[in-house]
Amino acid sequence: MTSTLTISNLTKDFGGVKALSEVSMHVAPGERVALLGHNGAGKSTMMKVILGLIAADSGEVSVCGAAPGDADARSKVAYLPENAMFHSALTGLEQISYYMRLRGEDSAGAMALLDKVGLGAAAKRRIGTYSKGMRQRVGLAQALIGHPRLLVLDEPTSGLDPVSRRDFYELLDALAAEGAAILLSSHALTEVEARTDRLLILSRGRMVAEGSLAELRRDAALPVAMHITAINGYDADILAAIPNAIRVNDAVHVTCSQDEKLATLAQVAAMKGKIADIEVIPPSLEDIYSHFSRRDGQ
Amino acid sequence: MIARILATAIIELHIARRNLWVVIAVGLMVVFSLVLSAVGSAPIGELGADRLSVTVASLTSLSVYLVPLVALLMSFDAVAGEAERGTLPLLLTYPVARWEVLAGKLLAHCAILIIALVAGYGAAAAIAIVNDPAAMSGIGALWRLTWTSSLLGATFLGIGYALSSLARRTSGAAGLAIGLWLGSVVLYDLALLAAVVADNGGSFTKNVFPAALLANPADAFRLFNLTASQAGGVAVGIGGAAGTIPQWQSLMSILLWPVFALWLASAAFRKVEP
Numbered sequence: 001m002t003s004t005l006t007i008s009n010l011t012k013d014f015g016g017v018k019a020l021s022e023v024s025m026h027v028a029p030g031e032r033v034a035l036l037g038h039n040g041a042g043k044s045t046m047m048k049v050i051l052g053l054i055a056a057d058s059g060e061v062s063v064c065g066a067a068p069g070d071a072d073a074r075s076k077v078a079y080l081p082e083n084a085m086f087h088s089a090l091t092g093l094e095q096i097s098y099y100m101r102l103r104g105e106d107s108a109g110a111m112a113l114l115d116k117v118g119l120g121a122a123a124k125r126r127i128g129t130y131s132k133g134m135r136q137r138v139g140l141a142q143a144l145i146g147h148p149r150l151l152v153l154d155e156p157t158s159g160l161d162p163v164s165r166r167d168f169y170e171l172l173d174a175l176a177a178e179g180a181a182i183l184l185s186s187h188a189l190t191e192v193e194a195r196t197d198r199l200l201i202l203s204r205g206r207m208v209a210e211g212s213l214a215e216l217r218r219d220a221a222l223p224v225a226m227h228i229t230a231i232n233g234y235d236a237d238i239l240a241a242i243p244n245a246i247r248v249n250d251a252v253h254v255t256c257s258q259d260e261k262l263a264t265l266a267q268v269a270a271m272k273g274k275i276a277d278i279e280v281i282p283p284s285l286e287d288i289y290s291h292f293s294r295r296d297g298q
Numbered sequence: 299m300i301a302r303i304l305a306t307a308i309i310e311l312h313i314a315r316r317n318l319w320v321v322i323a324v325g326l327m328v329v330f331s332l333v334l335s336a337v338g339s340a341p342i343g344e345l346g347a348d349r350l351s352v353t354v355a356s357l358t359s360l361s362v363y364l365v366p367l368v369a370l371l372m373s374f375d376a377v378a379g380e381a382e383r384g385t386l387p388l389l390l391t392y393p394v395a396r397w398e399v400l401a402g403k404l405l406a407h408c409a410i411l412i413i414a415l416v417a418g419y420g421a422a423a424a425i426a427i428v429n430d431p432a433a434m435s436g437i438g439a440l441w442r443l444t445w446t447s448s449l450l451g452a453t454f455l456g457i458g459y460a461l462s463s464l465a466r467r468t469s470g471a472a473g474l475a476i477g478l479w480l481g482s483v484v485l486y487d488l489a490l491l492a493a494v495v496a497d498n499g500g501s502f503t504k505n506v507f508p509a510a511l512l513a514n515p516a517d518a519f520r521l522f523n524l525t526a527s528q529a530g531g532v533a534v535g536i537g538g539a540a541g542t543i544p545q546w547q548s549l550m551s552i553l554l555w556p557v558f559a560l561w562l563a564s565a566a567f568r569k570v571e572p
Contacts (some may be wrong), residue, residue, distance in 0.1 A: 074391060078391075079326065085383050098305055
C-alpha cells in the first residue's frame with residue numbers, strides 16, 4: 001500500500017543548529033504512529049515541515065502524493081497544534097464554522113462536530129472563557145473537519161482529563177479505521193503505548209529508533225527485574241542460590257538480561273517451597289525511551 | 299476562493315464588533331465630523347460657496363489625519379496579532395491562500411471604515427443641509443470625498459497589514475504604524491513646506507514638490523478633493539499647491555496606491571514563517 005506520508009533524508013538547519021538530520025519515515029493509511037522525543041528533539045519542526053509551514057533544507061517529503069504546503073496537500077491534512085489557540089472574542093461555534101467554510105464544508109455541521117468533542121453546551125460561549133482542556137477540544141474538533149487523509153497532532157492530549165483522553169483516542173481509532181493516517185507526538189508514554197501501532201523516537205534531530213513496542217523492547221535488550229518475596233527465614237537461601245540477587249528491604253531483587261530470563265525463572269521455580277511471591281517487571285516504555293534517547297549522548 | 303474570502307471577512311467582522319472597533323471607528327468619525335462642521339461653518343458668508351461644499355473642505359482636512367489613523371489602528375494587529383496569539387500556524391495549514399486571508403480581512407475592515415465614514419460624513423452633511431437647503435448642490439463633493447476616503451483607508455489598511463507582517467509582534471507593529479502615520483500625514487508635509495520655503499521658488503518647488511505630493515497617498519487625497527472642490531480657497535498650506543497639479547495625476551495616485559499597498563501587504567505576508 002502506498003504511504004500517506006513519506007519522508008526521506010529530511011534535513012533542516014536553524015542557524016547552524018541541526019534541528020533535523022537525515023530523517024526518513026513513512027505513515028501508511030490507517031496507521032497510528034507516535035512520535036517521541038525530548039523537548040527540542042525536532043518533533044515540532046518535523047511536523048511544521050510536513051505541514052509546509054517551514055521549508056526543509058534537503059530531503060524529500062510527500063504528503064498524499066503532493067509537496068507539503070501545496071493547496072492539494074493542505075486540503076487533505078488536518079493539524080492540531082500544541083496548545084491550540086483561538087481568538088478569545090469568538091465563540092466555539094463561530095470558530096468551527098469558519099474553519100469548516102475554509103475547508104469548503106457546510107458550516108451547518110459545526111454544532112454536531114462540537115457535540116462530538118463534548119463542547120455542545122459551551123458552543124455559544126466565547127473561547128476566552130474556555131479552560132485549557134476546552135480549547136484543546138476546539139482544536140480537536142477542527143482537526144476532524146471533512147475527512148482528512150492525514151492527521152498531524154502535536155501533543156493532542158495535553159490538558160485533557162483521563163476520560164477525555166480515552167474519548168479522544170476512540171475518535172482517533174474511528175478515523176484510522178476509515179483509512180486516515182495519524183502522526184501524533186506525546187510525552188504521555190503509557191498512553192501511546194496502548195493506542196498506537198508504531199513508535200518513532202527522535203533525539204537531537206535524528207531518528208534513533210522505529211518500530212512497534214515489542215520490536216523496540218527486543219532491540220533495546222534492557223534487563224528484566226524480578227522482585228521475590230521469600231517465606232520467612234528463607235531469603236538467605238535464595239540470595240545464596242541466585243548469584244546476582246540483592247536484598248532490598250524485605251524483598252530480594254534480581255536483575256537479568258532478556259536472554260537469561262527463562263534460566264533465572266527456572267532457578268527461582270526450583271525453590272518454590274521457599275518463595276511466597278514473585279513479580280516479573282519488564283522494562284517500561286519510559287526505560288526503553290530513555291535507552292534510545294540516551295544512546296545518542298543525552 | 300470567494301467563499302473563503304467571505305468566511306474570513308465574516309469572522310473578522312465578529313472580532314471587530316466584539317472588540318468594539320466598529321463603535322470606536324464610527325464614534326471617532328461622527329464626533330470629529332460634527333465638531334469640524336460646527337467650526338468650519340464660520341467662513342461661509344465671505345466665500346459664497348454652499349454650506350455643504352465648505353463642510354466637505356473641512357472634512358477633507360480632517361480625513362487626511364483620521365482615516366489613515368483609523369485604518370492603521372484596525373490593521374496593525376492583523377498578522378502580528380495572529381502570530382502572537384499562536385493562531386497563525388493553524389490558519390496557514392488550511393487550504394486558504396495567504397492573499398485570500400488578507401483579502402477577507404481587508405473586506406471586513408473596509409466595510410467598517412465605510413460605515414464609519416458614512417456615519418460621520420452623513421451627520422455633518424445632514425447638519426449642513428438642514429441649515430442651508432442650497433447645500434444640496436454640494437452633494438457631488440460629498441460623494442467624491444466618501445469614495446476617495448474609502449480608497450485612502452484601503453491604502454493604509456494595506457500598509458498596516460504589511461507593517462504587521464514585517465513586525466511579527468503587535469507591540470512592534472503598533473510602533474511602526476504610529477510612526478508611519480506621523481511621518482506620512484504630519485512630518486512629510488512639514489518637511490515639504492520647509493523645503494519649499496528654503497528653496498524660495500527654485501527648481502525643487504517646480505519639479506520635485508509636485509511629485510513629492512503625489513507620491514504620498516494622504517497628500518494626493520487632499521489634492522484631489524481640493525482641486526475638485528469649489529471651496530478650495532478655504533484650504534491652507536499644502537492645499538495652496540492644489541491648483542498647479544492636474545487633477546488626473548492626483549486621481550491616478552489615489553487609484554494606484556491601494557493596489558500597491560495590497561501588493562506590498564501580500565508580499566510581506568508571504569515572507570512570514572510561522
